[in-house]
Amino acid sequence: MTGQEARLRYHEREQYQQIETANPTEGDRKSSGRAVGGLKKVVEECPDRLEEKVKGTSLNKNLFLENIKGRGRRKGGIFRNENRDLLRADYIPDELPHREKELDQIVSILSTAMDGGHPSNIFIYGTTGTGKTAVVLNVKRQVEEIEHIMVGQGLRPMRMLYVNCRLHDTKYTLLSNIGNQLSPEGENIPSGWPTERVYRQLLKNIDRTGATLILVLDEVNALVEKSGDEALYLLSRINPDLGRARVTTISITNNPQIWNILNPSVRSTLTPEDVYFESYNAEQLRDILEHRARYTFTEDALGQGVISRCAAIAAQEQGDARIALGLLRTAGEIAERKGADKVRDDHVMQAHKAIETSKTTGVIRGLSFHSKAVVLSIYAHTIKGFRKVSTGEVYDIYCKICGLLGKSPLTQRRVSDLISELDMLGIARSLVISKGRYGRTKEIKLAASIEDVREALIEDEDFGDLLGIEINQMTF
Ligand SMILES: Nc1ncnc2c1ncn2[C@@H]1O[C@H](COP(=O)(O)OP(=O)(O)OP(=O)(O)O)[C@@H](O)[C@H]1O
Numbered sequence: 511m512t513g514q515e516a517r518l519r520y521h522e523r524e525q526y527q528q529i530e531t532a533n534p535t536e537g538d539r540k541s542s543g544r545a546v547g548g549l550k551k552v553v554e555e556c557p558d559r560l561e562e563k564v565k566g567t568s569l570n571k572n573l574f575l576e577n578i579k580g581r582g583r584r585k586g587g588i589f590r591n592e593n594r595d596l597l598r599a600d601y602i603p604d605e606l607p608h609r610e611k612e613l614d615q616i617v618s619i620l621s622t623a624m625d626g627g628h629p630s631n632i633f634i635y636g637t638t639g640t641g642k643t644a645v646v647l648n649v650k651r652q653v654e655e656i657e658h659i660m661v662g663q664g665l666r667p668m669r670m671l672y673v674n675c676r677l678h679d680t681k682y683t684l685l686s687n688i689g690n691q692l693s694p695e696g697e698n699i700p701s702g703w704p705t706e707r708v709y710r711q712l713l714k715n716i717d718r719t720g721a722t723l724i725l726v727l728d729e730v731n732a733l734v735e736k737s738g739d740e741a742l743y744l745l746s747r748i749n750p751d752l753g754r755a756r757v758t759t760i761s762i763t764n765n766p767q768i769w770n771i772l773n774p775s776v777r778s779t780l781t782p783e784d785v786y787f788e789s790y791n792a793e794q795l796r797d798i799l800e801h802r803a804r805y806t807f808t809e810d811a812l813g814q815g816v817i818s819r820c821a822a823i824a825a826q827e828q829g830d831a832r833i834a835l836g837l838l839r840t841a842g843e844i845a846e847r848k849g850a851d852k853v854r855d856d857h858v859m860q861a862h863k864a865i866e867t868s869k870t871t872g873v874i875r876g877l878s879f880h881s882k883a884v885v886l887s888i889y890a891h892t893i894k895g896f897r898k899v900s901t902g903e904v905y906d907i908y909c910k911i912c913g914l915l916g917k918s919p920l921t922q923r924r925v926s927d928l929i930s931e932l933d934m935l936g937i938a939r940s941l942v943i944s945k946g947r948y949g950r951t952k953e954i955k956l957a958a959s960i961e962d963v964r965e966a967l968i969e970d971e972d973f974g975d976l977l978g979i980e981i982n983q984m985t986f
């Protein structure tokens with residue numbers, strides 16, 4: 511058992527023990543009305559009766575009760591319950607407004623296989639949330655529908671296989687994942703095999719299909735960034751090693767720069783056709799939301815301007831449809847929790863705030879010790895009223911923070927790199943200012959909200975205690 515598994519087991523055991531000790535005795539059950547069967551019974555009664563029962567127990571406030579009361583007040587509900595998941599990011603809709611051109615382009619490249627030809631490789635790029643994965647998975651669904659028709663016409667069938675390279679970001683895991691997707695059931699490639707043997711088995715598995723295999727390498731940048739382009743090189747040259755089958759790749763990335771990182775020999779063997787996904791504008795996002803909301807919300811559940819507001823916010827965030835959908839779903843959930851009869855503009859604004867907060871806290875939580883110390887330094891300057899500071903000023907306080915926590919500080923140059931990373935993550939903003947003949951300097955300020963940064967740092971075991979007293983007493 512690994513250390514992490516042991517900790518998990520310990521944690522589960524501890525929780526289990528807590529549940530056991532919290533279980534009431536027979537006597538408690540009778541007096542509190544909180545025993546399992548009893549709770550079920552009172553829930554079946556009206557919510558106000560539940561409140562009466564809960565009064566006088568150790569619970570001051572029953573959150574379930576508030577929720578039930580809200581539900582009771584609302585007529586019809588906000589969501590059509592059976593369709594609630596249609597707004598989830600991993601749901602692939604049948605219709606993808608404003609992506610007809612890209613869909614057509616991909617289908618027409620792949621259609622070469624319908625005439626017995628070998629389709630070109632495809633390179634799909636565009637910023638995040640522009641529908642790249644959704645469109646390709648939609649094409650995959652269509653390919654599945656025509657497979658038997660192609661076989662019926664005596665053509666080599668087309669088969670599409672999807673791999674997310676963020677999850678399989680080494681040559682070994684990528685090859686074995688593709689191989690396993692093609693293995694007959696129960697005959698997975700053993701995990702201890704050397705790469706060479708995995709590759710040979712992969713060839714056999716591909717050949718067994720006798721198909722034109724369209725291999726989708728989604729988020730291919732994660733593979734190249736982590737392990738270089740060796741796996742792509744191998745896949746780009748796989749066809750001469752195959753007998754009956756053929757492979758075409760569709761590489762998808764939100765970072766087109768990876769194309770320039772690839773070895774010229776990989777580029778020349780891939781020679782893909784490019785399909786570019788432009789970012790959505792507010793109007794397009796509105797259409798997308800309207801389409802998806804139609805089946806998700808009950809009639810009239812969306813107040814005036816709600817969809818436009820979500821679309822406008824997402825348009826400012828690089829035209830990301832994922833953000834637009836997330837906002838609408840969260841706004842609906844907030845309205846539902848509050849027992850409102852409609853989703854209103856203020857619910858969207860609250861959803862926006864909640865999403866921003868969880869984004870900031872999530873990013874800060876994942877930072878290294880030194881990056882968090884840099885964030886704390888910028889935060890400390892901000893609450894002291896210095897809205898813009900230089901790298902040197904950030905560095906001074908950063909060193910003091912390291913001193914207080916007994917860590918050796920990094921060099922100022924390294925801290926300057928960390929500041930640039932924080933800029934990319936949307937936590938800090940740094941602007942290079944020219945000072946004429948005195949050269950250039952950086953002006954740094956917090957990009958995330960002060961409250962969100964505070965919320966993220968206060969729960970940190972290293973930095974939480976510093977936020978109160980020490981930061982205020984620090985000399986600037
Ligand atoms: N035209 C569209 N119509 C309906 N839904 C869409 C459309 N475009 C994107 N979406 C939805 O937006 C979300 C994000 O899309 P998708 O995952 O395809 O983005 P992506 O371009 O692959 O982003 P990333 O680069 O981050 O992987 C998904 O839920 C998808 O279904």
Ligand SMILES: [Mg+2]
Nearest residue numbers: 642643644728
């Ligand atoms: Mg994607």
